[in-house]
Amino acid sequence: MNGKRYSRQRELIYQTLMETSEHPTAEMVYQWLKPTNPNLSLGTVYRNLNLLASEGRITRMAFPVERYDGNTDPHCHFRCDVCGAVYDLDLPYCRDLDEKVDGASRHKVEGHELIFHGQCARCQEEEKSLKKSS
Amino acid sequence: MNGKRYSRQRELIYQTLMETSEHPTAEMVYQWLKPTNPNLSLGTVYRNLNLLASEGRITRMAFPVERYDGNTDPHCHFRCDVCGAVYDLDLPYCRDLDEKVDGASRHKVEGHELIFHGQCARCQEEEKSLKKSS
DNA sequence: TTAGGTGCAAACAATTTGCCGTGTT
DNA sequence: AACACGGCAAATTGTTTGCACCTAA
Numbered sequence: 001m002n003g004k005r006y007s008r009q010r011e012l013i014y015q016t017l018m019e020t021s022e023h024p025t026a027e028m029v030y031q032w033l034k035p036t037n038p039n040l041s042l043g044t045v046y047r048n049l050n051l052l053a054s055e056g057r058i059t060r061m062a063f064p065v066e067r068y069d070g071n072t073d074p075h076c077h078f079r080c081d082v083c084g085a086v087y088d089l090d091l092p093y094c095r096d097l098d099e100k101v102d103g104a105s106r107h108k109v110e111g112h113e114l115i116f117h118g119q120c121a122r123c124q125e126e127e128k129s130l131k132k133s134s
Numbered sequence: 135m136n137g138k139r140y141s142r143q144r145e146l147i148y149q150t151l152m153e154t155s156e157h158p159t160a161e162m163v164y165q166w167l168k169p170t171n172p173n174l175s176l177g178t179v180y181r182n183l184n185l186l187a188s189e190g191r192i193t194r195m196a197f198p199v200e201r202y203d204g205n206t207d208p209h210c211h212f213r214c215d216v217c218g219a220v221y222d223l224d225l226p227y228c229r230d231l232d233e234k235v236d237g238a239s240r241h242k243v244e245g246h247e248l249i250f251h252g253q254c255a256r257c258q259e260e261e262k263s264l265k266k267s268s
Numbered sequence: 269t270t271a272g273g274t275g276c277a278a279a280c281a282a283t284t285t286g287c288c289g290t291g292t293t
Numbered sequence: 294a295a296c297a298c299g300g301c302a303a304a305t306t307g308t309t310t311g312c313a314c315c316t317a318a
Contacts, residue, residue, distance in 0.1 A: 003296095003297080005298075006293090007298060014204070019204075022220070023202065023219075023221075024201065025202075026199075026200065026283080039299090039301095041301060042283090043283090043285080043299080043301075044298080044299050044300070046283060047285095047299080048298095050283095056206060058204050058206065059205070060200055060201075060203075061200065061211070062196060065161075065306090065307065067157040067159055067194075068157065068158060068160070068192050069151070069193040070152040072193050077195070078235070078239065078243070080241070081244065086156070088155055089239060091235060091238075097250075098250065101210075101225060104225075106255035107253065107254045107255055108252045109250050112248060112250040112251065114249075115247045115249075116235050116241075117245060118242045118243040119244070124240075137271085138272075140318090141274085141316095143273080143274070159307090160308080161306095173276095175276065175277095177274080177275070177276075178273080180307090184308095184309090200283085
């Protein structure tokens, strides 16, 4: 009752992602596939990208919405997968990493962001107390 | 002619950001300030957050839109500030970083993302040829 | 006075969802 | 035949913008 079936569109979308290194947006995938699949719809692209990501077959990169930080010196963050909260970490910012990558690639590196993720302290507590009360 | 003036709202928004470590969204800032500033508008919050960010007084965190990657083993990325393109980097993923942060903080760390940014090779080329032709 | 700032609402952009017909099993 | 899937369009959500009025300098 909860099984997945074969779906031409899904495999198409997956293949597209496997064959590129462009880290496309949903819109890009849609535009690429549209010419050969005229009645593909953008909604389907979104649905399948989300599905594939939730299965771990592909990866999604981004915060769902923008966040702002009053602390402008570079520092690392932790983002909770459960509640979405973002915390500062006091891990030292490694400027030498920037130089390293700048030297190793053909890009001009200005800086980097290091974002850890997982389950935050608060959500762990909450989970514990939920288990207790059930 | 291009000078900024004092603006109560802007300073309010800035202060709010300086006094929290919650990395709020625009909406959160708006909700926090609304009770004491009933006729503050969400548009103003967005405008000022963007302005403050462009001046470097605050930092913005996020990709403008979601991007998808067919490569699911953890690796680093480079994002071009100019054209928005995202490239893979073959910098080794440091799993020990996760353990380190897991031990040092009260959060349960599942992984991290390391995203460099700057000007990509292609955009550097483009800039060069623009200068030549002008 | 004058240019920048604000509120408000409309416009835009990105993403999700409901409905209903279609395709896979 | 059952039910997951896809197309389409409407609905949501996040963000920007135009315009008339307001306010600091």
